[in-house]
Amino acid sequence: MKKLLFIVMAVLLLLTSFLGQVRADELMDMFSIRVTIEADEEVYQWKYDSPDYYEFQHEDRVLRAEEAKTQVDNMAALINVNENVKAETLAERIKDEFPKLESMDIRWRNGDSELYTWRWKKNDQPVEES
Known part of the structure; x- marks a missing residue:
């Protein structure tokens, strides 16, 4: 009985470590982008999160999913x-x-989950971070 319990616990331990590795690999494939700009005294925002989250906002108007994908x-x-x-x-x-x-403020997370940020403001020095 103890031997069976030991085997079951060992199998569960192996499965959980394998599933953790699969989740980590999935995260490596994910990326996102956020773009915010001010122009003509109006604010625009574009958002994307892998695999299929899209959002576009212009002032009070918000589009999501397929409506925002083209934007x-x-x-x-x-x-x-x-x-x-x-x-x-x-x-x-x-x-x-x-x-x-x-x-403008742009934040981009690449496939390796590295975050890059670019900021620019009229008459100021641009900012770049990674």
Whole structure:
């Protein structure tokens, strides 16, 4: 009886360590992006969390899921973030669509769960953190 109990406990221990590894691997594949800009005295926000959370907000109007997907995809394509891009470059890309850009805050978590942050404000020095 003790031997059976020992075997069952050993199997459970192995299973829990395996499941923990699977969850950690899933997290490695996840990433997110948050973009907040102020332009023309209005605030815009785009949010994405892997695998399928989309949100777009412009002033009091909030779109989620499929309604927001196009907006979020368009902004992600416009800014085209990566680990080496500079805040000034991102601001210039955004100015293509929002010429009166006053400020921007971009937070991006890559597939390795590393967080990158870029901040830019008109007439201030840009901020980049990783």
